[in-house]
Amino acid sequence: MRLYAISDLHLGIPANRAALEALPSFPDDWLIVAGDVGETQAHLQLCLDVLTRRFAQVIWVPGNHDLWTVLGETLRGVAKYQRLVEICRAYGVLTPEDAYVRWPGAGPPTLIAPLFMLYDYTLAPLGLDPAAALEWAAAADTICADEHVLWPDPYPSRAAWCQARCAATAARLEQIDPAFHTILVSHFPLHPATVWLPAIPRFSIWCGTVLTRDWHLRFRARAVVSGHLHIPMSRVIDGVRFEEVSFGHPQQRRFHALQPCLREILPGPQL
Numbered sequence: 471m472r473l474y475a476i477s478d479l480h481l482g483i484p485a486n487r488a489a490l491e492a493l494p495s496f497p498d499d500w501l502i503v504a505g506d507v508g509e510t511q512a513h514l515q516l517c518l519d520v521l522t523r524r525f526a527q528v529i530w531v532p533g534n535h536d537l538w539t540v541l542g543e544t545l546r547g548v549a550k551y552q553r554l555v556e557i558c559r560a561y562g563v564l565t566p567e568d569a570y571v572r573w574p575g576a577g578p579p580t581l582i583a584p585l586f587m588l589y590d591y592t593l594a595p596l597g598l599d600p601a602a603a604l605e606w607a608a609a610a611d612t613i614c615a616d617e618h619v620l621w622p623d624p625y626p627s628r629a630a631w632c633q634a635r636c637a638a639t640a641a642r643l644e645q646i647d648p649a650f651h652t653i654l655v656s657h658f659p660l661h662p663a664t665v666w667l668p669a670i671p672r673f674s675i676w677c678g679t680v681l682t683r684d685w686h687l688r689f690r691a692r693a694v695v696s697g698h699l700h701i702p703m704s705r706v707i708d709g710v711r712f713e714e715v716s717f718g719h720p721q722q723r724r725f726h727a728l729q730p731c732l733r734e735i736l737p738g739p740q741l
C-alpha cells in the first residue's frame with residue numbers, strides 16, 4: 471500500500487473537475503488532500519464523493535481558498551472551518567481535528583498529522599509587523615485575495631488565528647510518543663526555505679509562519695507535505711523530504727490528468 475498526496479485541486483475550474491472525475495481507483499492506497507479543494511462546501515463534497523470511492527482512506531487539511539466566504543457561502547472564519555470538518559467526518563475523512571492516525575504500511579512507526587496553521591505575515595523582511603509587511607507587498611503590487619474574503623472570526627486577525635493554531639498544534643505534536651516518526655501535512659509551507667515564488671516573491675507573507683520552521687526536526691518528520699504555491703517540487707532539508715504537491719491551474723502544469731500529479735509520500739523514494 472502507498473500513501474499519495476495532492477493539493478490545490480481548485481474544483482471551481484471545469485478542467486480540474488474533469489481531471490478529478492477521470493482519476494482511476496487506488497483501492498489499497500491512502501490519499502492526502504492538502505487544501506484548496508475549492509471555495510465552497512459543494513466543492514469539498516464533490517471532491518470527497520469521488521476520492522472516498524477511489525482510495526481506502528482520505529486525509530484532508532484546509533487551504534486558504536476553502537476558508538473563503540464567497541459564492542453564496544455565509545459562514546466565516548472558524549465557523550466555516552468547522553463546517554468543512556463536519557463534511558469530512560460525514561465521509562470518514564480525517565482532518566486536523568482528529569487523532570493522528572498510524573500509517574499501517576511497512577517502515578518505522580509513523581503517525582500522519584494533518585495540520586492547520588494558516589499564516590501570520592512573518593515571512594517578510596525582519597522587523598516588519600503585519601501592517602508593514604502588507605505595505606511591503608503592496609509596494610510590488612502584490613496582494614492576496616484572502617485580505618478581502620478570508621475572515622478570521624472570531625479572532626481579531628488571520629495572524630492571531632494562526633498563532634493560536636500554532637500553539638495548540640505544537641502542544642498536540644509534543645504529546646506524540648518519541649518512538650514515532652511523523653508525516654506533517656499542511657496547506658501552507660512549514661519551512662521558510664520552501665517558499666519559492668520567483669514571479670511574486672512578496673506573496674511569501676501569505677505562505678506560512680516562522681513559528682513552524684523547525685517542526686520537521688522537532689517532530690521527527692519523515693516527510694512534510696504542503697501545497698499553496700502551485701509550484702510542485704521535492705526538496706530535502708536537514709535530511710527530511712519536503713513535498714509541494716499542487717495540481718493548480720491548467721496553464722500552470724505539464725500534465726492535465728490528475729494521476730501523474732499524485733506524489734508518492736510512502737514508501738516514497740529511498741534516500
Ligand SMILES: [Fe+2]
Binds near residue numbers: 478506533698699700
Ligand atoms: Fe491554491
Ligand SMILES: [Fe+2]
Binds near residue numbers: 506533535697699
Ligand atoms: Fe492556497
